[in-house]
Amino acid sequence: MKREDIEALAELARIKLTPAETERFQGEFDAILEYVSAIKDVAKEDTSAPKVGTIHNIFREDTDPTPADAYTEDLLALAPKRQGRYLEVKKVLPTDHG
Amino acid sequence: MADSILDIRAKVLRGDATFKEVMQEHITALEAREPDVHAYVDTFKDEALAAAEAADQEIAKGDALPPLWGIPIALKGNILMRGKRATASSKILENYVAPYDATVTKRLRDAGAIVLGITNMDEFAMGSSNENSAFYPTKNPLDLSRVPGGSSGGSAAAVAMGSVPVALGTDTGGSIRLPASFCGLVGLKPTYGGVSRFGLIAMGSSLDQAGPLTHTVKDAALVHRIIAGKDPFDSTTYDEGTYLEVPKKEVYRIGVPYHLLEGIEADVREVFDKSVEKLKAQGHTIVDISVPLMKAGLAAYYIVMPAEVSSNMARYDGVRFGLHVDGKDLLDDYKSTRAEGFGMEVKRRILLGTYVLSAGYYDAYYGTAERVRDLMRAEFAETFTKVDVIMTPTAPMPAFKLGEKGDPLSMYLADVFTVSANLTGVPALSIPAGSVERDGVHLPVGIQCMAPHNGEERLFDLGIGYQGE
Numbered sequence: 209m210k211r212e213d214i215e216a217l218a219e220l221a222r223i224k225l226t227p228a229e230t231e232r233f234q235g236e237f238d239a240i241l242e243y244v245s246a247i248k249d250v251a252k253e254d255t256s257a258p259k260v261g262t263i264h265n266i267f268r269e270d271t272d273p274t275p276a277d278a279y280t281e282d283l284l285a286l287a288p289k290r291q292g293r294y295l296e297v298k299k300v301l302p303t304d305h306g
Numbered sequence: 307m308a309d310s311i312l313d314i315r316a317k318v319l320r321g322d323a324t325f326k327e328v329m330q331e332h333i334t335a336l337e338a339r340e341p342d343v344h345a346y347v348d349t350f351k352d353e354a355l356a357a358a359e360a361a362d363q364e365i366a367k368g369d370a371l372p373p374l375w376g377i378p379i380a381l382k383g384n385i386l387m388r389g390k391r392a393t394a395s396s397k398i399l400e401n402y403v404a405p406y407d408a409t410v411t412k413r414l415r416d417a418g419a420i421v422l423g424i425t426n427m428d429e430f431a432m433g434s435s436n437e438n439s440a441f442y443p444t445k446n447p448l449d450l451s452r453v454p455g456g457s458s459g460g461s462a463a464a465v466a467m468g469s470v471p472v473a474l475g476t477d478t479g480g481s482i483r484l485p486a487s488f489c490g491l492v493g494l495k496p497t498y499g500g501v502s503r504f505g506l507i508a509m510g511s512s513l514d515q516a517g518p519l520t521h522t523v524k525d526a527a528l529v530h531r532i533i534a535g536k537d538p539f540d541s542t543t544y545d546e547g548t549y550l551e552v553p554k555k556e557v558y559r560i561g562v563p564y565h566l567l568e569g570i571e572a573d574v575r576e577v578f579d580k581s582v583e584k585l586k587a588q589g590h591t592i593v594d595i596s597v598p599l600m601k602a603g604l605a606a607y608y609i610v611m612p613a614e615v616s617s618n619m620a621r622y623d624g625v626r627f628g629l630h631v632d633g634k635d636l637l638d639d640y641k642s643t644r645a646e647g648f649g650m651e652v653k654r655r656i657l658l659g660t661y662v663l664s665a666g667y668y669d670a671y672y673g674t675a676e677r678v679r680d681l682m683r684a685e686f687a688e689t690f691t692k693v694d695v696i697m698t699p700t701a702p703m704p705a706f707k708l709g710e711k712g713d714p715l716s717m718y719l720a721d722v723f724t725v726s727a728n729l730t731g732v733p734a735l736s737i738p739a740g741s742v743e744r745d746g747v748h749l750p751v752g753i754q755c756m757a758p759h760n761g762e763e764r765l766f767d768l769g770i771g772y773q774g775e
Contacts (some may be wrong), residue, residue: 212400214657217660217661217664218657218661219655220664221616221618221644221656221657221660222623222640223641223645223648223656223657224644224645225645225653226639226645227439229650229653230649233654233657235651236654236713236714236715237657237658237661239715240608240658240714240715240718241658241661241704243605243608243715243718244603244605244606244608244609244662244671244675244684246602246669247602247606247674247678248604248607248608248670248674249673250602250678250681250746251677251678251681252601257506264540265604268538268541269539275681277405279327279405279505282405283405283626283627285403286402286403286405286627286628286631287625287626287627288624288625288627288628288630289630295626297636297639298414298636298639298766299626299635299636300636302635303449
């Protein structure tokens with residue numbers, strides 16, 4: 209795996225890496241990927257569509273909501289930045305005015 | 307050995323102690339060992355003592371008291387308890403206060419248990435030694451130069467040092483069973499869907515389960531029965547009737563995949579062989595079985611798990627909760643927050659997961675691993691038509707030294723026997739089986755028994771018989 213590959217993964221994963229971290233992962237990932245590639249010998253052909261197990265996620269009926277405001281303040285209190293009942297984030301779409 | 311839950315209850319109901327005295331004994335043990343062991347992230351000694359005093363007011367009710375009445379317990383740091391920090395031993399959640407109780411927390415407290423503390427762990431449960439905690443490593447109470455195992459190492463150490471008779475852990479690839487083996491305890495990874503994951507900080511959502519670490523199999527059974535069962539807040543919890551009943555028997559056919567035991571340390575193998583002899587002497591039949599796919603399990607696990615990790619960790623963005631590091635724009639906020647908030651192993655797994663899920667590699671890695679998982683489920687189902695239980699050592703080695711496993715791959719190999727149960731969803735119980743000597747210290751090693759889905763009662767039955775409880 210090349211240095212640029214690690215950097216591309218970090219970009220996709222929204223993590224800023226230091227040069228030392230990038231270098232270290234570059235060294236480790238080839239060994240880990242080689243190890244896990246052993247599965248290819250076990251399931252060589254795609255003979256069946258991947259199945260989920262007996263237990264899988266099923267959405268429940270959208271009923272019995274939590275009473276309004278029961279947890280609102282507790283949850284908002286955890287936000288690093290807020291304005292009243294809103295979470296505060298930086299502007300998503302840049303404009304010419306900055 | 308410290309008192310079990312059942313010992314404590316009997317002692318108090320006999321009038322030989324009060325719950326407050328019991329709690330004080332456990333706090334004394336905690337204070338004596340914690341400065342060396344570092345099992346906990348937070349403790350609530352005064353609160354627990356007051357709760358124990360209140361519990362004493364009800365002693366007259368005797369056997370009518372709920373099953374965990376007045377019992378000190380500890381929760382792993384990724385299990386939510388309203389009003390307390392749930393850090394998952396990560397800097398990104400260092401100041402996160404749980405806004406609600408996990409279902410397991412609620413059920414334990416409804417049964418009368420008193421939470422004495424929240425335990426240390428590998429960050430977000432990613433690790434096999436507890437060295438990946440962002441705060442400090444937990445030491446093995448039996449030998450402070452060694453790890454307690456991970457990722458529920460704080461929970462195991464808390465029980466092993468006598469500060470609580472039971473602690474809850476979570477197990478994604480062996481994180482309850484490995485610490486149980488390293489600390490001489492009983493540890494249960496329940497059937498997937500057996501115990502609610504509501505209020506657990508997710509790591510690998512198709513693999514995670516919460517379960518008890520205890521001194522005895524009877525205690526593990528008691529606690530498991532309290533936390534298990536359908537929960538409307540976790541749609542993967544199953545109903546009675548989802549799985550066939552897994553009956554208890556007088557004697558069991560126990561399958562041992564001897565072909566997988568080649569690489570384990572020689573004296574660990576001796577302990578295992580002695581356990582086999584003991585089970586034979588108890589009337590059980592041992593059968594040499596072949597489960598070739600179990601060997602591929604570890605490789606499949608280290609694809610499926612990071613894939614799920616990369617997805618679950620996406621929620622930590624510095625916007626809604628947790629650490630926030632300011633950058634030059636919103637994207638830079640995310641990147642800077644995650645750079646500072648996550649430790650190396652978490653970053654490693656997020657990146658590996660991103661890789662195995664990326665276009666062009668998805669089918670070669672993730673798709674293939676999921677197919678291996680299907681094949682493993684089929685192999686286990688077939689094996690369980692021939693044997694009642696599959697038995698292996700819990701780990702190929704006893705507790706290793708802090709710093710001994712420097713490269714990630716050698717650490718991952720500690721999970722070789724445990725991941726199959728998570729990949730296939732079957733329950734697995736680790737039981738203390740004996741000890742091996744390292745540098746003049748006797749270190750415990752465990753055996754692991756796996757049963758068909760929903761087969762916990764069979765594992766308890768076998769384990770209680772094995773231990774002579």
